[in-house]
Amino acid sequence: MDRDGILRIAKLARLEIEDGKIEKFTEEFNKILSYFEKLGEVNTKDISPFLLKNENVLREDEVIRFKDRDRILGNAPDRQDDFFKVKKVIEE
Amino acid sequence: MSDFIPTIGLEVHVQLKTKSKMFCSCSTDFGAAPNTNICPVCTGQPGVLPAKNKRAIELAVRAGLVLNCRIEKYSVFARKNYFYPDLPKAYQISQYELPITRDGFVKLSGKKIGIIRAHLEEDAGKLLHYIGSVPVDGSLVDLNRCGVPLLEIVSYPDIDSPETAFEYLKTLRRLLRYAEISDCDMEKGSLRCDCNVSVRRSVDEPLGVKTEIKNMNSFREVREAIAYEIERQKKVLSDGGKIYQETRLWNGRKGVTVEMRRKEEAADYRYFPEPDLTPIFIDEKIIEEQRKLIPKLPAERKEKLFEMGLSEYQVDVLVEERKLCDYFIAASENSNPKEVANLIITNLLGEMNKKRLDIEEVKLNPLFVGELADLKASGKISAQVVKRIFPQMFEKNIPPSQLLKNLNIVSDEGKLEKLVWEGISENSSAWEDYKMGKEKASGRIIGWVMKKTRGSSDPATVKKILERLKDEKDFDN
Incomplete structure (x- = not known):
């Protein structure tokens, strides 16, 4: 992972990185990646994902009303009446 | 201008007919007050877990059968990551590498349109920029729709004209309505359609650069938008210009497509398997259960109606809605089918229109319509008499013989x-x-x-x- 890669990931994640910290992030990011590389050492060819049982975990199609929606609306940074309010999204 | 060959592929999203959302138990009711059908799951609160709606999966299997697709024994959900205020989790749960059904086709009058895949996903919320006509100093978010189950049906680029696209959509809608998979009502947002359009000079050339057009509000608009886009691309290319891969919005008022965003690099959705959900397993039992629930489909019914001697127009009208077709079949069981078709198309649909009723709400016994058809066919009563008594039959569900007696109608x-x-x-x-x-x-x-x-x-x-x-x-x- 190089400098451009870090900038691309930061952009996708909507993160702002100060110029001076790009090097540090690149280094740390590569450390994390190489740690996960260890998983690649295990041969998983022809091995399917582990599941306790090959059966469906499903829910019946029934409506259960959630009663505390005001707490959800209250969790948002901003609201207007019963809407969540966000910065203007330009659509045209 | 030298000739160009258009290539069109459609992505159709339909809302599956469920009571609750795809991964939580909130209602899917259309038109509810803003943010009344929301819960911690569909608003992406920390620590929640999604749970698959059984019915949505069954309906996807049924759709796969109706679309002649292969139903996969094993399929998985995936996360599609992007930031937008209508998507509180910052990812949409969809299907990517392993969709629930694929490789099907829809038969039109002259040709087959291939289906690449039909996969499950959840809808996003709705953004509002105005209240009434007053602009908001920001954007408002209603998450009632967020998490509603959708089936995305992706066609092969087998469509070569706006008319074929129109016929494909009509056929698809009819199939999905007959099998009660979706209402397919564009006005209520339960069917949406995006079109990929490109042109090239000959079939020997590779496909041209495509544009994606969105924002059409009816099948007619889809047809118009595609026709416009084909002409636009032809003109640009004929003038030595270049087509850019971009998303264009249809403006119905002006009848044009307008550039929305240009795709300079392919969008990076960073798909990966949804770790919060187990895979979907479909066995023969589920498939057979769903197969049994599919009624006789329009193509088969059309043939039968033609055999009964109905005109092409009559067949088209009667086959459009399954329940109307069922009504016709019940009414014509022992009666003159042509006359029954006439009565249904002229008088019954006329009354339904006047009273703004759906066929489900009609109380009139179809056998009474059959009886009336026979009286008319044998010349015992005139068209005027039919016109006079039909509204009363319709309203009160009274057999015509009784009404004729009451009216002292002389048919003897x-x-x-x-x-x-x-x-x-x-x-x-x-x-x-x-x-x-x-x-x-x-x-x-x-x-x-x-x-x-x-x-x-x-x-x-x-x-x-x-x-x-x-x-x-x-x-x-």
């Missing part, structure tokens, strides 16, 4: 003949003229009988009786 030829004799003696000069060969003179006698019966006799029948009487007289002489 013996009774009518007596009246005709009366008419003759009251209009003896007209009778003499008629016998001399003046056809027009019969009108006075027919008019008299009609007046006497207050319009409840059939003029054609009266005329027939009159003719018979004249011939008998000739014979006497």
Whole structure:
């Protein structure tokens, strides 16, 4: 992972990185990646994902009303009446 | 301008007919007050877990069957990551590498349109920029739709004209409605359609650069938008210009497509398997259960209706809605099918329109329509009489025979003949003229009988009786 890669990931994640910290992030990011590389050492060819049982975990199609929606609306940074309010999204 | 060949592929999203959302138990009710059908799961609160809706999966299997797809024994959900305020989790749960169904087709009148895949996903929320006509100093988010189950149906680029796209959409909608998979109502957002359009000069060339067009509100608009986009691309290329891969919005008011965003690099959605959900397993039992729930589909019904002697127009109208077609089949079981079709298309649909009713809300017993059709076909009652009694039949669900009795409608030829004799003696000069060969003179006698019966006799029948009487007289002489 190089400098451009870090900038691309930061952009996708909507993160702002100060110029001076790009090097540090690149280094740390590569450390994390190489740690996960260890998983690649295990041969998983022809091995399917582990599941306790090959059966469906499903829910019946029934409506259960959630009663505390005001707490959800209250969790948002901003609201207007019963809407969540966000910065203007330009659509045209 | 040299000739270009258009290539069109459609992505259709339909809302599956479920009561609750795809991964939580919130209602999918259309038109609920803003943010009333929300919960911690569909608003992406920390620590929640999604749970798959059984019915949505069954409906996806049924759709796969109707679309002649292969139903996968094993499929998985995936996360599609992007930031937008209508998507509180910052990812949409969809299917990517392993969709639930793939490789199917829809048969049109002249050709087959291939289906690449039909996969499950959840809808996003809705953004509002105005309240009434007043602009908001930001954007408002309603998450009622967020998490509603959708099936995305992706066609192969097998479509070569706006008309074929239109026919494909109509056929697809009919299939999904017949099998009760989706309401496919564009106005209510339960069907949406994006089109990929490109043109090239010959089939030997590789496909041209495509644009994606969105924001059409009806099938007619889809047809118009595609036609516009084909012409636009042809013109750009003929003038030596270049087509960019971009998303274009249809502006229905102006009848044009407008550039929305240019895709400079392919969008990076960083798909990966959804770790919060187990895979979907579909066995033969589920497939067979769903297969049994599929009624006779439009193509098969069309054939049967043609065999019954109906016109192409009649067949098209009757086959459009399954319940209307069922009604016709029930009404014509022992009755003249052509006449039943006439009554349903003219009178029944007329009354339904007036009262703004759906076929499900019609109380009139289809057998009564059959009875009326036979009375009409045998000439016992006239079109006027049908017109007069149908509204009452419709409203009160009364058999026509009873209404005819109540109205004192004269359909008995013996009774009518007596009246005709009366008419003759009251209009003896007209009778003499008629016998001399003046056809027009019969009108006075027919008019008299009609007046006497207050319009409840059939003029054609009266005329027939009159003719018979004249011939008998000739014979006497």
